[in-house]
Amino acid sequence: MERKLIFMPRVFSSLFFALALSACGDAAMNFPVTKAGQAQLDGVTIIRLDQTYSGGADTLHSGHAVTNLPAVRRSEYRIGAGDVISIFVFDQPELAVPTSAETVTTGYLVRSDGNLTFPFIGTVEARGRAVEDLRLELVRRLSEFFPEPQVDVRVAEFASQKVVVGGEVAAPNTQFVQTSSLTLLEAINAAGGLKKDADTKAISIRRGGQNYRVDLEGFLSGSVAQNNPVLAGGDVVSVPRKTIREAYLLGEISKPSTVDLTETPLSLTQALSRQGGLDDLRADARGVFVFREIDGKTTVFQLDTSNPEGYLIGTRFALRPMDVIYVTRAPIQRWNDAISRFLPSVNATRAVRNL
Template sequence: MRHHRLNRLRLAGLGLAALGLLAGCSLAPGSHMDYQTETAPIDELVDIEPITPGLIASWQTAAGGQPMSAELKAQLEAYEYRVGPGDVLSIIVYDHPELTNPGGTERSAAEVGNRVQADGTFFYPYIGRVQAEGKTIGEIRSELSRRLAAYITQPQVEVSVAAFNAKKVYLSGEVSEPKTLPITSVPLTLVDAISQVGSANPGANWHAVYLNRNGQQQRISLFELMRNGDMTQNRLLQPGDILHVPSAENQAVAVMGQVNRPGSIPLGNERMTLTDAISRSGGIDERSANPSGIFVIRGQEQGDKLATVYQLDVRNAASFTLGNRFTLEPQDVIYVTTAPIARWNRVISLLLPSISLPGVAAETVNDVDDARN
């Protein structure tokens, strides 16, 4: 019974710490804030999950390579480029050079071609204005052939786009060459776009690439796409899309509590495990740590819960193998509790007003150590 009560105290205190972490609590000079740890609705704000083989297995089952989605496959099969204002058309009428290249052979098709005007039309000899905007190359060819038949016997017409100027996508952020890419007659996917700018930089956050489309944002894992072959992450890009690859400089985890070197650890694109993070922090301080109290606090961006707290019990050292399979996420907080439970509330009261991810982790832990001594 005593052990059960102590464990509830640990989890309740940890839930309060998660609440403080996620709310970004801070005290301005001269301000005052009262913390009522005894009555905080921890059960309603925080989920507690033990780190078990079943939990790890459920995550690993969802990972790995996936084939192209049926939606993307259908989009690629049905893709046809539709002409827009600014495009330059190259039109060939066989056996009629005066219509094919009236500007002479010294200039390129992009220079002497038929530019689609802002109203979506272009002018062509004999027949006048031709509506091009929103039409495919085949539809424009058919209309030219039909209208030219009034002046030329059985006209043979070929139409192509000499310069794609109407539709573009925009790439920004941590890529080798941020630039504008044209939408052409060849469908442009996210993988194609990244390849055309020379891939993402080493300092890019491959796990959270943002596709902004029509005022809505999609988060895409370039890491899962390129590294693990998850083709469900690929997208067919559309005119006006903005693809942003952010920096990974803020991708870190904070390690606090009873470890030898508490602080902030940057994450690379190859994600770190819980065991790795504890090892890089100098390992657990065996003189004061509670082996049943290794916690990972992870904020939730959606839903009614503020955080999920994962607990690893390493009283059996073999449990570290589970920690070696527990993959950390940016902004996770690892907290190793101390044995004297009677001082737990004092520790939480120090954590709540001052914590900030991930910069002040070491400073906060020093305060916690002072409180414990």
């Protein structure tokens, strides 16, 4: 019996010593970033979300990223090889369009070398020139043969600058850039419009050997004007099929699950609310973390929701597909979990000693 009495205090002493250490550690627990700003921990960037944080698109409720496709200026059309140019000289019937290998019924063909041939003056460089520039050149050179020639120049057929539109559109086709600039939305409409399963948030434009992502939905929603870019000759537009985009909510949340970001962007606060919010008994409201991969590296956003201001900040933080939201356990819950792990051992020891 004496041996039993000595043994049991040692067990309880060890138990409460471990629990005391756990409680002290939890009570003094510091999160990676305790003030405004960011820090590095084991190669991971940790950013605290508060009123001073400004993270560009990450804080926009719309969640629409601005495309990095280089802008094309809305400028005059430049003639290119394959275009057919209509040239009419008033009161000069002998300059009517002849029929030859270098002409078609509607005008003069710009050859592969960028030139066209016109009666009396011969070869004229056309490629890369604006229509008005070419007209002035013809007037100057025809003035050597006719007094004050009146010349009208137009592009009769556009064939030098092509844009290909494919993917989830009703009628994939090839379009030609004309005198008026061709925007992405106009090109898609000219291809019969979008199919039901088209993903307007991830349209790809290939230009100069490089692919650029364009979130057209950002333009359609009225928030990002740059996401309806002017297309350039040679662009290839591909509209992908819509796939499910999700973010993941884990840890001490009432209903850990996924949230669908396919159709509608969600803020961090919205996502937490849809899953019932934080677990009142287990969650540490100070420890809401969003894990996100940026340029191949992990970035963690840290939010304190222990007061209403935290949830307000969360309404301005837009989630992205593949984000992982994790809510840590509260210190008191860690205490309870520790007790629940030790008690079976204590009870088992009691049962053995009572035999």
